[in-house]
Amino acid sequence: MNVIEAENLAKTFRVRQKEKGMKGSLQAILRPRIKEVQAVDGISFSVEAGEMLAFIGPNGAGKSTTIKMLTGILYPDGGRANVLGIDPAKQRKRLAYEIGTVFGQKEQLWTHLTPYDNFRFFGAIYDSPDRETESRIRELADTFELGSFLNTPVRNLSLGQRIRCEIVASLIHRPKVLFLDEPTIGLDPVVKENIRALIKQMNRELGTTIFLTSHDVGDIEKLCRRIIIVNSGRIVLDDSMDHLKHHYLNRKIVEAKLGEETALPAAEGITLLKQKGSQVRFQVDTGRLPINEALHLIDAENLEDINISNIPLETIITDIYKAEGREEKAV
């Protein structure tokens, strides 16, 4: 059963343009120039109950705008959206009882209050009786391990602890669908891993449908079974994670700093991207050469520093466009 449906969903923003300097400011007063930016350009997709969907794309791709239309924050200019059988633009309040939202860039918690007081407030927002809110707080505090800081003001918490509290606040009313907009932004790798595990657990144990937007390929790889990639307000890929991994996420970028300048031995699956003195940057096709074997090609005694990363999302999108024989539009 589909819990989210978007059909030709579109949103245009009118953005005021201004030339540089004082002259530009004067011109903007006399002859204001407005540019229309098509943030979401007629996208259509659906999400099934219990699914974990990654909705990704570069900055300005239309991810947050889409999530905001699906949650009733923004009114669409075209098309229609339907979440749990409810039109977000027409029945925002009714929908809010059924969904949860976490915006990594926007805090919903009151910073001077403790997480406990915040959760009590959110319980009241969702008309939950005090006793039920209490038991829900205990249950979620256990699952998300909030016990040690449940009574510490939010402003004194670390970013990772705050995000955990934000997620708990969004779960107080047992939502059927959870929208997570960049939930791991600004977090360190350990905390990211922790948040991902919790999201996964929530999906597995409660059957909550997860709609996740992120810049982080790691979030998507580890959490989602299906992925939608958007760029310039359009869907460029809607596919399974397995397929994407096989075709696009099978490459790692290795940056190594060597003690002495040494040539990288040639091997199948390795592409040298750049070598400048003792700094070397190469790409490993893990489908042809496992990453551990690739690392063996570097003399460990000669290695001073190393960094391994996924290929940037922008590169994946470019590859998808190339594969489909299209030219990538400017973002």
Added chain:
Amino acid sequence: MSTAVKNQLRVCLLAIKYNIMREMLNRVTFLTNIGFMILNNATFILQWMILFHIKEDIGGYTMREVMLLWGLAASTFGLSRIFFARAFSLPDLIVSGKLDSYLVQPKNVLLSVITSATNTSAIGDLLYGLILLCVFCFSLKRLFLFLLFTVTGAVILAAFALLLGSLSFWFLRADAFAQHLMNSFISFSTYPDGIFHGAARFLLYQVLPVGMVIYRPVHVMVDFDMGSLARILAYTVLICALAATVFYRGLRRYASSNLMEARM
């Protein structure tokens, strides 16, 4: 009262309670803010005493009526800023895209937004108004009317701020325009209406709601008139309906943003 209204009120009162709790975090700042606001307002008593020493009647008002006018202005402004402080900073919320967290809650956006902040010094204003009433012109009937007009005035003021603030949905720097009108409101509300004539009087009764918030209530408290009271109550309902309509119309144009923010 329906359950939905009860739940909405519960959330609004909880938000106000949490706001005041936040302000009370620093006891010294909290108390000095209130104390200095009372002191600041009190300095104007001296100014009016000197003026009434020179002239017995100013614009048809005696010292007692001017104090009543000042008291009502201070209490109205205070109550409005205690309960609906966010109505006065609505343009910033709109332009910076800070309405998102209210829009994902299953509650009335308008009420949730305007009750989401408070102003400590406003408590000083509210108390100052009551002190003036008690010192200069106390009677039980007047106290009742004073409290009633403080509430209607606070609601009208918040609705007026909301109306002006909502212009930011359409115009980028509407906040400056709103600020000018609010400042004019405050300036005019502390002078007897009898000194204004012609265009100024039209402005005070027809454009700025000073007439309905301050002047007419003062007249009713001095010389009770049922017709005026009914007009004030009807105006309160009307301006609220107008402000809510404009706000919700504007909300359709809300563009949000991706600025980093925290709920403070």
